[in-house]
Amino acid sequence: MDVADHLWQSLGVDFAAGSPCPCLVRSVTVGAISGVTGVIIDAKESLVRPDDPSSISFYVDMTVDGKDALYRIWGTALQDQMARNNISIGDMVTFVETGKEEVTRARRNTETDEMERVNVTRKAWDVKNIDRQVDRDLEVQERLRRERADRAKGDRGISR
Numbered sequence: 001m002d003v004a005d006h007l008w009q010s011l012g013v014d015f016a017a018g019s020p021c022p023c024l025v026r027s028v029t030v031g032a033i034s035g036v037t038g039v040i041i042d043a044k045e046s047l048v049r050p051d052d053p054s055s056i057s058f059y060v061d062m063t064v065d066g067k068d069a070l071y072r073i074w075g076t077a078l079q080d081q082m083a084r085n086n087i088s089i090g091d092m093v094t095f096v097e098t099g100k101e102e103v104t105r106a107r108r109n110t111e112t113d114e115m116e117r118v119n120v121t122r123k124a125w126d127v128k129n130i131d132r133q134v135d136r137d138l139e140v141q142e143r144l145r146r147e148r149a150d151r152a153k154g155d156r157g158i159s160r
Contacts (some may be wrong), residue, residue, distance in 0.1 A: 012151070035096035037129065038079050041056030048074065054107065060095065075123040076081055082127075091131035098124045113121060 042061040047054040058079040061070045073095060087093055101124040109116050135141075 035094045035128065036064065036073060037092070037094040038063065038064040038071060039092045040087065041070060043078070043089065045079070075125055077122055077125045081125050085127050085130060085132060087127065088133065092129075092131040092133075092136075094128040096126045096128060098126050101126060 003091050040060055040062055043059070044057050045056055047053065047055050048057045057072045058075050058076050059072050059074075060082075061072050068112050079086070083096070100121050102119055102121055103117050104117050106115050106117055108114070137152065
């Protein structure tokens with residue numbers, strides 16, 4: 001392990017297991033206060049441990065200003081936050097780990113091959129400072145402005 005790896009490890013950052021190129025994607029442990037801010041590059045379900053089919057989780061890859069490597073953060077609650085806040089690939093957000101939460105999920109009992117409900121503890125995430133890609137894209141803004149103007153013109157033509 002070289003000096004850079006020791007530094008990353010002291011900051012709570014490890015190479016992501018099973019990443020396509022471990023030199024480019026690192027997992028990050030996020031401080032509950034500061035969070036991690038960046039542009040979302042990828043977000044999807046994946047196995048945390050490739051050899052364990054029950055280790056399905058969700059991750060978000062982000063580019064962070066001033067950092068060369070992609071940051072990967074894990075947690076099934078990230079998927080909930082993205083859906084709840086209508087967050088998409090390309091949006092810039094701050095994810096903040098707020099602690100742990102108890103949730104109930106379904107899983108298959110390997111002995112009886114039946115579905116069962118179990119209580120599990122997972123990381124709780126919050127999202128702040130949502131800067132949507134659509135808000136930063138000038139072409140999209142111009143198209144939306146034209147559409148609003150066209151709708152406004154159409155409204156004036158209606159008489160009662």
